[in-house]
Amino acid sequence: MSADAKRLSLILLFAPFALWISLLIILPHIGMVALSLREKVAPRVYEFGFGNYIDFINEPIYWNTLLRTGSMSLLVTVLALLIGFPVAYYIAKIAGKRSRGALFLMCLIPLWVSDLIRAFGWILLLRETGVVSSVLIWSGMTTEGIEFLYNDVTVVVGLVYTVILFMIVPLVSTLDGMGDDMIEAGYNLGGNTLTVLRRIIIPYAMPGIVAGCIVVFMLTAGSYLTPILLGGKNSSWFTEQIYDQFITRFNWESGAAFGILLLAFTSFVVWLGLRLSGQSLANTVAKT
Amino acid sequence: MAKANTNRALMFGYRSYVVAFFIFLAAPLVAAGSFAFNDSLFPALPWQGFTLDWFFNDTEPKLGMFHDRRLLRGLYYSFVIALMVSALSVAVGTTNAFLFVRRDFPFKNVFYIMMIVPLVIPGVILGISILVLASNIANSMENRFELELEFLRPGLFLVVMGQFSFITTITSLVITARLRKFDQSLEEAALNLGAGHARVLRTITLPFLRPAMIAAGIVAFLVSFENFNTTLFLVGSESPLTITMYDRMAKVGSTPVLNAVSFFLMVGSGMLALISVAVQRPPRSD
Numbered sequence: 159m160s161a162d163a164k165r166l167s168l169i170l171l172f173a174p175f176a177l178w179i180s181l182l183i184i185l186p187h188i189g190m191v192a193l194s195l196r197e198k199v200a201p202r203v204y205e206f207g208f209g210n211y212i213d214f215i216n217e218p219i220y221w222n223t224l225l226r227t228g229s230m231s232l233l234v235t236v237l238a239l240l241i242g243f244p245v246a247y248y249i250a251k252i253a254g255k256r257s258r259g260a261l262f263l264m265c266l267i268p269l270w271v272s273d274l275i276r277a278f279g280w281i282l283l284l285r286e287t288g289v290v291s292s293v294l295i296w297s298g299m300t301t302e303g304i305e306f307l308y309n310d311v312t313v314v315v316g317l318v319y320t321v322i323l324f325m326i327v328p329l330v331s332t333l334d335g336m337g338d339d340m341i342e343a344g345y346n347l348g349g350n351t352l353t354v355l356r357r358i359i360i361p362y363a364m365p366g367i368v369a370g371c372i373v374v375f376m377l378t379a380g381s382y383l384t385p386i387l388l389g390g391k392n393s394s395w396f397t398e399q400i401y402d403q404f405i406t407r408f409n410w411e412s413g414a415a416f417g418i419l420l421l422a423f424t425s426f427v428v429w430l431g432l433r434l435s436g437q438s439l440a441n442t443v444a445k446t
Numbered sequence: 447m448a449k450a451n452t453n454r455a456l457m458f459g460y461r462s463y464v465v466a467f468f469i470f471l472a473a474p475l476v477a478a479g480s481f482a483f484n485d486s487l488f489p490a491l492p493w494q495g496f497t498l499d500w501f502f503n504d505t506e507p508k509l510g511m512f513h514d515r516r517l518l519r520g521l522y523y524s525f526v527i528a529l530m531v532s533a534l535s536v537a538v539g540t541t542n543a544f545l546f547v548r549r550d551f552p553f554k555n556v557f558y559i560m561m562i563v564p565l566v567i568p569g570v571i572l573g574i575s576i577l578v579l580a581s582n583i584a585n586s587m588e589n590r591f592e593l594e595l596e597f598l599r600p601g602l603f604l605v606v607m608g609q610f611s612f613i614t615t616i617t618s619l620v621i622t623a624r625l626r627k628f629d630q631s632l633e634e635a636a637l638n639l640g641a642g643h644a645r646v647l648r649t650i651t652l653p654f655l656r657p658a659m660i661a662a663g664i665v666a667f668l669v670s671f672e673n674f675n676t677t678l679f680l681v682g683s684e685s686p687l688t689i690t691m692y693d694r695m696a697k698v699g700s701t702p703v704l705n706a707v708s709f710f711l712m713v714g715s716g717m718l719a720l721i722s723v724a725v726q727r728p729p730r731s732d
Binding site for chain 1: 460463464467468470471472473474475476477478481488489490537538541542544545549551557559560561562563564565566567568569570571572574575576577578579582607610611614668671672674675678679688691692695700704705708711712715716718719720723
């Protein structure tokens, strides 16, 4: 190819990428920042200012909700890692060749079912007239129906359920690449199971762990359906506040400010996680 | 001997844990699916006997899903949206793969990170940011030129754009991974034998990429079909199925017809997922 043709084809290949990223990612976010810095002083009259952010700081309900969303998302991430790691290790290292593929596939199937259906399933199981409650009455352990919905424990369990597959999949793919000889060498050199886990398996799986944690944290913090359906009216999830500002109150300026705050907060946590673990976005999330 | 026994006990404990985990995974899906066949007006125990009414019955109060006009419309819109999103995102994903695997240009790493970023932006934020931009453009066009740009108001076009904005990252990553495995000497051989660039692309490179493109398309289709968060803010009068179901749940409460839809979707997406796995698996011979 001549130099000109090469340049032209590079431009042609770059164009869709540039259009996509600039029109659908960068410009909308700039627009949102601009909108969030606009104060309504009178009907149809706006001024530049930080009023929407000051409102956020002055209203404890708002920042409490953000802190609550953040801390519960961290809890969900940690739980998903603790529950998911043994399962991923089993699939990647212990299961026989044949059952490995089947188990991995079983892990993936719920991934393709909408959040809505999964939450719906939990509602049918856990509500006062639900399956668990009916079984407890039938077995005589209780005489009245028990409401398991609308509390924080259920929200956390439901969220862990919704996101755990995004933890297991990257873990399986990193653990899959680890040779069994490395583990054997660790044992041969006198390490016990705990040492091998701490000094060999976990460091090796680190990119997968970090990738899983990032995706899980972002998905949890940005989730809308599960907290609302399982937590009910007082689930106080931050995305619900954003929806409320945008759709119910039609206050786009403050909704945009909330969106920026959620994005800044979650990005900060992800940045901190990458920093502390010494990983980069390209070798974790992109690999999965 | 004692050690072998404790090991066996540990292993048994470990296995039971994995089994318990899979039961935990399956429980809500089984609950959501099985009540579709319960002959009762409520998706709850006790079991009243088997029925297919929630799929095929054509009269109230047990209107089956295949006679429920609003659910069918939702299904139709979901299907249209998912088809458009997967076609678009596979096309752009393929050009992105060629861009990042075959070409060198300044700030390539920065751009690569930018390609990944949409995947870690919360869906709600993608939805509102695109809504804000589109409305701004539409409003200023209306005020200055009295031009009504209907497609920038919430509706099908914005839903497709919103889903496309992050699904393209997924398709790009899948197709990029496949293109990296391609042996470029095959292309050189074809070029030496006198084939033109377009012909090499059509007969050698694209067939190699096809499994990844099909798999990426199926993944895009499924992710689009089940998306809720981004869609919620961009939806107009043409609600896709997840939004219709959510409305029904909020207004009418849970009815077994939602179980029927759940069952239908689980079977459908399960089959598509199996196809995508089968397509990506290398043939038995090698």
